[in-house]
Amino acid sequence: MLESIEMRKAYGDTMIELAAKNPKIVSLQADLTGANGMKEFHAKYPDRSFNVGIAEANMVGVAAGMAACGMLPFVHSFGTFSTRRCYDQITISVCYAGLNVKIIGSDPGVGAELNGGTHMALEDAGIMRNLPGMVIFEPVDSTQLKSALPQIVDHPGPVYIRLFRKNAEKIFGDGYVFHWGKADLLHEGSDVAILASGVCVKEALDAADLLKSEGISARVLNVSMMKPIDKEAVISAAKECGALVTAENHSIINGLGSAVAEVLAENAPAPLERVGVRDHFGQVGRARDLMETFGIVAKDIAAAARKAVARKA
Amino acid sequence: MDERNLAELKTLSKEARKLFIEMMANLGVGHIGGSLSIIDALVYLYYREMRVRPQEPRWEDRDRLVISKGHAGPALYALLAMKGFFDKKELMTLNKLGTHLPSHCDMKLTTGIDMTAGSLGQGLSAAVGMAIALRMQKKDSRVYCIVGDGEAQEGQIWEALMYAGSQQLDNLVVIIDDNGMQIDNYTDALNAVRPFDKRLAAFGFEVINVDGHDFNQLDNAFYKAKTIKKRPTAVIMSTVKGKGFSFCEGKLSNHNMKVSADDLASALKELA
Numbered sequence: 039m040l041e042s043i044e045m046r047k048a049y050g051d052t053m054i055e056l057a058a059k060n061p062k063i064v065s066l067q068a069d070l071t072g073a074n075g076m077k078e079f080h081a082k083y084p085d086r087s088f089n090v091g092i093a094e095a096n097m098v099g100v101a102a103g104m105a106a107c108g109m110l111p112f113v114h115s116f117g118t119f120s121t122r123r124c125y126d127q128i129t130i131s132v133c134y135a136g137l138n139v140k141i142i143g144s145d146p147g148v149g150a151e152l153n154g155g156t157h158m159a160l161e162d163a164g165i166m167r168n169l170p171g172m173v174i175f176e177p178v179d180s181t182q183l184k185s186a187l188p189q190i191v192d193h194p195g196p197v198y199i200r201l202f203r204k205n206a207e208k209i210f211g212d213g214y215v216f217h218w219g220k221a222d223l224l225h226e227g228s229d230v231a232i233l234a235s236g237v238c239v240k241e242a243l244d245a246a247d248l249l250k251s252e253g254i255s256a257r258v259l260n261v262s263m264m265k266p267i268d269k270e271a272v273i274s275a276a277k278e279c280g281a282l283v284t285a286e287n288h289s290i291i292n293g294l295g296s297a298v299a300e301v302l303a304e305n306a307p308a309p310l311e312r313v314g315v316r317d318h319f320g321q322v323g324r325a326r327d328l329m330e331t332f333g334i335v336a337k338d339i340a341a342a343a344r345k346a347v348a349r350k351a
Numbered sequence: 352m353d354e355r356n357l358a359e360l361k362t363l364s365k366e367a368r369k370l371f372i373e374m375m376a377n378l379g380v381g382h383i384g385g386s387l388s389i390i391d392a393l394v395y396l397y398y399r400e401m402r403v404r405p406q407e408p409r410w411e412d413r414d415r416l417v418i419s420k421g422h423a424g425p426a427l428y429a430l431l432a433m434k435g436f437f438d439k440k441e442l443m444t445l446n447k448l449g450t451h452l453p454s455h456c457d458m459k460l461t462t463g464i465d466m467t468a469g470s471l472g473q474g475l476s477a478a479v480g481m482a483i484a485l486r487m488q489k490k491d492s493r494v495y496c497i498v499g500d501g502e503a504q505e506g507q508i509w510e511a512l513m514y515a516g517s518q519q520l521d522n523l524v525v526i527i528d529d530n531g532m533q534i535d536n537y538t539d540a541l542n543a544v545r546p547f548d549k550r551l552a553a554f555g556f557e558v559i560n561v562d563g564h565d566f567n568q569l570d571n572a573f574y575k576a577k578t579i580k581k582r583p584t585a586v587i588m589s590t591v592k593g594k595g596f597s598f599c600e601g602k603l604s605n606h607n608m609k610v611s612a613d614d615l616a617s618a619l620k621e622l623a
């Protein structure tokens with residue numbers, strides 16, 4: 039079931055609440071305030087809101103300077119432009135300089151829809167993952183986002199938030215509490231473990247249903263933090279299920295699939311199949327059509343699970 | 352320009368707007384404003400200025416056009432279809448899965464497009480590179496590049512302008528679409544990128560200010576540009592975002608907006 043609130047609205051509303059408590063929070067924008075739900079924030083806190091125009095590299099540099107003087111800047115753009123468009127500025131002025139800037143990338147992957155290939159962030163989390171100290175968070179629904187944001191504010195270093203704009207599938211109930219760096223067990227299972235993120239989590243749950251009818255018991259985990267990755271959850275999935283699948287709205291290169299593969303190779307080798315965008319660029323289309331075209335929906339995850347199970351020694 | 356030529360361009364600009372708005376209405380949503388602010392300039396470029404061969408789109412001696420504000424792709428598609436680069440029927444595939452006509456200009460997908468764009472600020476550098484390469488090859492081809500006013504907030508635009516001036520590229524015409532608006536606000540309200548004329552003159556450009564919807568002024572500007580030696584020309588077009596249709600003209604909300612059947616009907620009536 040889709041949530042009644044858009045992810046960007048949940049983000050903007052929560053930022054307004056957090057800013058009321060923390061006077062250091064400032065928002066920086068590069069002419070896409072609507073996309074990330076911060077219009078109300080900017081109207082409510084005009085003195086703490088800066089729209090630098092279409093100048094992402096400058097935005098990150100300005101944010102770094104603000105952070106160096108004790109402010110807590112949140113910089114925003116589409117996921118493409120808040121990462122790769124200003125990658126060196128994030129690398130040097132933020133990460134290498136040890137400054138605390140939070141980076142928001144909206145409309146990840148298929149979320150870019152009709153904006154097409156130039157706007158389709160399929161490598162954003164991957165390039166952020168390379169940066170020492172960077173945390174990568176992709177909230178699966180608004181409940182998780184709201185629970186995580188105060189912790190992101192308190193975290194003393196940079197965080198990249200992959201923010202899906204529209205209404206997400208509801209995954210968590212009201213009592214949910216986000217645990218930093220921990221994957222969430224959504225469905226218990228013993229034959230194969232599916233580790234998914236973002237819009238692929240609902241697909242993973244549907245895949246588990248498909249597999250159940252075939253007698254395959256699938257564990258489903260929501261991995262909202264690609265970095266630091268929950269090593270324990272990956273290792274116990276390998277040991278207890280013996281086969282794994284990752285599913286993500288991102289390139290399989292340097293994405294969640296890579297992060298999981300690295301943990302497995304060093305700690306608990308087991309068959310792994312990666313579902314994600316297979317080393318090609320994005321294109322225009324509606325999100326659902328693109329997910330089917332890219333092969334990242336439930337039936338693709340189920341097929342990968344069968345393959346992984348078949349590969350067990 | 353004589354009356355007959357002027358009347359012809361006006362008729363062509365109506366046809367371009369008609370194709371454009373039908374294409375957008377067919378999908379129901381899209382980047383409206385920034386296409387309509389440059390569509391008259393595109394009509395002028397394709398019907399009076401640029402040397403291109405629709406039957407031989409990769410002709411080596413053609414003039415080049417880079418739409419650096421790549422989200423104005425649909426205006427260009429209307430013109431390419433009118434010129435016969437592809438069938439007008441293709442316009443109805445805009446932004447549908449598998450299309451050759453995506454929101455942003457794509458040289459790998461669309462016949463007749465010289466440069467891919469969409470990430471703002473990058474196209475002008477490529478246009479500078481084209482102008483240098485064509486000069487090295489001793490071709491008399493000219494390069495035209497359309498830059499948005501909001502887009503000009505990107506630092507890379509000024510790196511490219513500086514280099515174009517430094518390289519004395521008299522085969523390059525930079526066309527600034529100064530419609531005064533971007534997505535979140537008026538351009539002046541976010542990051543004052545104006546005045547373009549003084550800034551570009553300081554970067555070594557011959558600067559010509561025009562009304563970007565006035566074919567006589569465009570005609571004079573592009574004619575004069577060809578007479579300028581040893582420096583690039585900037586045609587700074589004062590334009591109206593969403594020009595031509597009352598449902599969108601001059602509205603801050605027109606960057607990416609819905610187009611209803613009613614909007615289409617009123618738009619077509621205004622063209623009649």
Ligand SMILES: Cc1ncc(C[n+]2csc(CCOP(=O)(O)OP(=O)(O)O)c2C)c(N)n1
Pocket residue numbers: 068069070092094119123384385386388420422469470471472498499500501502503528530532533534592606
């Ligand atoms: C690097 C980059 N940042 C942000 C965007 C999103 N974006 C697309 S169009 C636009 C506004 C463009 O304004 P302007 O250049 O004035 O164009 P126009 O008014 O003609 O539409 C923005 C911010 C982008 N495409 N590329």
Ligand SMILES: [Mg+2]
Pocket residue numbers: 499500501528529530531532533538
């Ligand atoms: Mg503009």
